[in-house]
Every structure is written in C-alpha cells, then in structure tokens.
Amino acid sequence: VSGDLSANEERVLDTLRTTARPLGKAEILARARIPETEWWPTIATLRRRGLVVQEGTRRGATYRPGTTD
Numbered sequence: 001v002s003g004d005l006s007a008n009e010e011r012v013l014d015t016l017r018t019t020a021r022p023l024g025k026a027e028i029l030a031r032a033r034i035p036e037t038e039w040w041p042t043i044a045t046l047r048r049r050g051l052v053v054q055e056g057t058r059r060g061a062t063y064r065p066g067t068t069d
Contacts, residue, residue, distance in 0.1 A: 008034045008042045013051060013065065022055055022062035 005013070011032040016023060019031075025043075029036055043063065046052035050066045 006042070006045075008032070008038050009046055009051075012042055012046060016052065016063060016065045022064040024060075024062050028063060 011034055012028055015028055015032040023031070025039060029039060034042065043052065043054075046066075047054055052063050053066045055062050055064065
C-alpha cells in the first residue's frame with residue numbers, strides 16, 4: 001500500500017500508527033511535520049482509501065489508523 005502514497009501521507013500514517021490514541025489535526029501536523037496547507041488533500045486521500053478513520057466532526061475531530069488488509 002505504502003508504495004503509492006505521497007511523503008505527507010506516509011508521515012501522517014506513521015504518526016498515527018506510532019501513537020496509542022487518536023490524534024487531532026494540530027497534533028498530527030506538529031508530529032508529522034507537514035504544512036497546514038497540505039492537510040486537507042492529505043487527510044482526504046487517506047480517509048477515502050480507508051487508511052485513516054475520522055472520529056467526530058469539525059474542531060473536535062480526531063483521527064486514527066484504519067484497518068487495512
């Protein structure tokens with residue numbers, strides 16, 4: 001799966017996989033070190049592919065790794 005991910009997508013996934021709890025946007029941005037302007041295209045692609053699950057909506061949303069086969 002990871003062969004066709006962008007560098008930003010890889011960093012977000014790595015961040016989520018190495019954390020024991022769901023994270024919010026600000027914490028993911030800080031830990032993954034990706035520009036805020038890249039957040040929405042990155043998280044949208046990961047969610048669409050089922051690699052990341054969003055829990056909640058808007059400001060309170062958190063993200064965790066999705067299940068992959």
